[in-house]
Amino acid sequence: MTEKIQDTDDVKSEFVALVSHQLRTPLSAIRWYSEMLMSGDAGELNDKQKKLVKEIYRGTKRMVELISALLDVSRIELGTFAVEPEETDLAEIAASSISELSPAILEKGLEISQQYDPGVPHVYMDPRHARIILQNLLTNAAKYTPTGGKISVHISKAEPDNVKIEIADTGYGIPTDAQDKVFTKLFRANNIKAKDTTGSGLGLYLVKQIMLHNGGEISFSSVLDQGTTFTILLPLQTKAPVRKGAPLSSFENPTEALS
Amino acid sequence: MPEAKDFTVLVCEDEKAMQEALAMKFGLTGFQVETADNGQIALDKMREKKPSILMLDIIMPVKDGLTVLTEMSADDQLKDIPVILLTNLNEPNKIMEALTLGAKDYVVKADWNIDDIVKKVKDKLGIPS
Numbered sequence: 278m279t280e281k282i283q284d285t286d287d288v289k290s291e292f293v294a295l296v297s298h299q300l301r302t303p304l305s306a307i308r309w310y311s312e313m314l315m316s317g318d319a320g321e322l323n324d325k326q327k328k329l330v331k332e333i334y335r336g337t338k339r340m341v342e343l344i345s346a347l348l349d350v351s352r353i354e355l356g357t358f359a360v361e362p363e364e365t366d367l368a369e370i371a372a373s374s375i376s377e378l379s380p381a382i383l384e385k386g387l388e389i390s391q392q393y394d395p396g397v398p399h400v401y402m403d404p405r406h407a408r409i410i411l412q413n414l415l416t417n418a419a420k421y422t423p424t425g426g427k428i429s430v431h432i433s434k435a436e437p438d439n440v441k442i443e444i445a446d447t448g449y450g451i452p453t454d455a456q457d458k459v460f461t462k463l464f465r466a467n468n469i470k471a472k473d474t475t476g477s478g479l480g481l482y483l484v485k486q487i488m489l490h491n492g493g494e495i496s497f498s499s500v501l502d503q504g505t506t507f508t509i510l511l512p513l514q515t516k517a518p519v520r521k522g523a524p525l526s527s528f529e530n531p532t533e534a535l536s
Numbered sequence: 537m538p539e540a541k542d543f544t545v546l547v548c549e550d551e552k553a554m555q556e557a558l559a560m561k562f563g564l565t566g567f568q569v570e571t572a573d574n575g576q577i578a579l580d581k582m583r584e585k586k587p588s589i590l591m592l593d594i595i596m597p598v599k600d601g602l603t604v605l606t607e608m609s610a611d612d613q614l615k616d617i618p619v620i621l622l623t624n625l626n627e628p629n630k631i632m633e634a635l636t637l638g639a640k641d642y643v644v645k646a647d648w649n650i651d652d653i654v655k656k657v658k659d660k661l662g663i664p665s
Contacts, residue, residue: 298595298624301624301645301646302551302554302624302645302646303551303553304646305554305624305645305646306551306553306554306557308646309554309557309558309561309649309650310553310557312649312650312651313557313560313561313650316651318560318561318564341646341647344646345646521629
């Protein structure tokens with residue numbers, strides 16, 4: 278019986294990978310052609326044409342990211358994603374994730390503060406998981422904070438054997454009646470003040486699942502019109518067993534989501 | 537100083553739209569371009585005239601990318617041709633296998649801008665940007 282379940286899971290996993298490949302292939306072609314149009318490879322476009330092509334490009338990129346996110350969800354639920362832990366410097370990953378947000382931050386005039394307490398040990402975990410966690414939370418913070426707002430990142434040691442990450446924003450906040458759904462699939466807060474709520478709706482679900490697999494915890498506090506703080510506790514030694522498989526790779530592209 | 541016009545790129549990709557997009561972009565950049573719809577055609581073309589670099593899809597009919605790499609590594613005429621894999625598979629095992637078989641590098645098509653793919657090829661061939 279166990280063997281039969283495993284066979285079924287293998288078939289499902291292979292099916293998802295194949296469908297993902299088949300969907301991403303034509304989307305890649307559409308994206309490349311729209312890039313070439315935007316570059317003027319088929320002649321100079323007027324402003325209206327450029328705008329239309331840019332929308333095609335953005336839509337395509339978003340679909341590719343959604344497929345990647347769906348693939349990651351499938352891998353997490355089937356337990357077939359790669360886990361390759363190593364000594365991981367969370368401060369370094371946080372800093373590089375913030376620098377990737379830079380165009381969006383500049384455009385919105387957001388103030389970013391980073392505080393990495395001295396002596397915080399490296400965490401033994403798959404660094405790709407750490408990157409997905411930080412990129413998702415930082416992207417959300419930037420997306421849901423209005424122009425001129427603030428985002429802060431603080432990494433500290435939490436006794437006895439954890440590292441704590443706090444990501445706080447002065448954004449729109451999460452409505453109270455939506456807070457119990459934050460980590461569910463396809464969650465999108467109905468906050469009419471937020472200008473842009475595009476995204477796969479899978480980011481926080483993925484973050485939660487990754488946290489659970491690593492033996493960590495995630496929580497948040499949020500007040501409407503004041504902001505949200507996400508708190509993560511990661512054990513110094515991941516609880517996720519080492520496993521070969523396909524890496525989780527999705528994250529929401531901040532510059533596309535915010536521009 | 538090497539220029540794109542001094543080099544030939546062979547694009548081996550069974551998805552016509554992607555093959556033509558790459559061929560067009562490489563051509564506009566100044567490269568000589570050859571195309572192949574599957575691995576067997578690519579091998580035949582390479583035996584006739586060696587390209588400077590091969591852009592190689594993995595999943596193809598008739599002969600797939602891994603088989604092409606295996607045959608290239610066993611052929612003294614072909615084994616030194618640099619290969620960059622084109623893949624949309626998020627399957628590191630296949631990519632690792634291809635790199636072990638002699639591919640120099642890879643791009644995940646869904647994640648890469650076409651301009652960046654051309655830049656990678658120029659870097660590999662030592663052509664200044």
